[in-house]
Amino acid sequence: MLLFMHIKKHETEHLRFLKVSYSDFQELHKQWVNSNTVEEFESRLELLCGKYNFQSGSWITEMYNQRKYWAKAILKDCFFAGMTSSGRSESIHSYFDGYVNSKTMLNEFVIPYDKAVEARMATEEDEDFRTMDSKPTLSSVNPIEAKAGSRYIKNLFDLFKKEWTEATLNLTHETVSKSLEEIKYKVGQLDIDKIYWRNVNFRLSKKK
Structure with missing residues (x-):
């Protein structure tokens, strides 16, 4: 960043x-x-x-x-929980908003700092409780989304789900060829030129 x-x-x-x-x-x-x-x-x-x-x-x-x-x-495939390049400094400002200001002396900083940390911990404990007390609402049956729902707290999962939905809705594929043994696809994003799409081979399991 x-x-x-x-x-x-x-x-x-x-x-x-x-x-x-x-x-x-x-x-x-x-x-x-x-x-x-x-x-x-x-x-x-x-x-x-x-x-x-x-x-x-x-x-x-x-x-x-x-x-x-x-x-x-x-x-683009890295998850930053909604934080932009300028978001880090903004996040720090919001963290201490209401506790310190530009006139706060260094020797006065410790007490409001402790209060800010306590408030953040209380908020996180509340988020943990909300997460454990409810099940995430999934937008698909994909196991990746289900795994994220079991790992992230509710707020972070909501951010992940927004990015996940936007990404998956923009994906598509075309069948290149099909045989008894294998199906070949071209997979890519709808707004990207097809010359940059990926080739994917799906081997069919033989029935016994």
């Missing part, structure tokens, strides 16, 4: 010359950063490097080396 904020802060400084010199660079760079799949991410970087002759050690290649910390295509 912190690295992503650092990248955005210094992006203009490093890319200003390219944006001014090439009218299409900003749009191509934006497409690369916002790639939805790893395949798109890799192919668009190859296009950028080929067109603008980026060498090893350039800003773009260094950002590629740090891709696991910021790239949407790589991080």
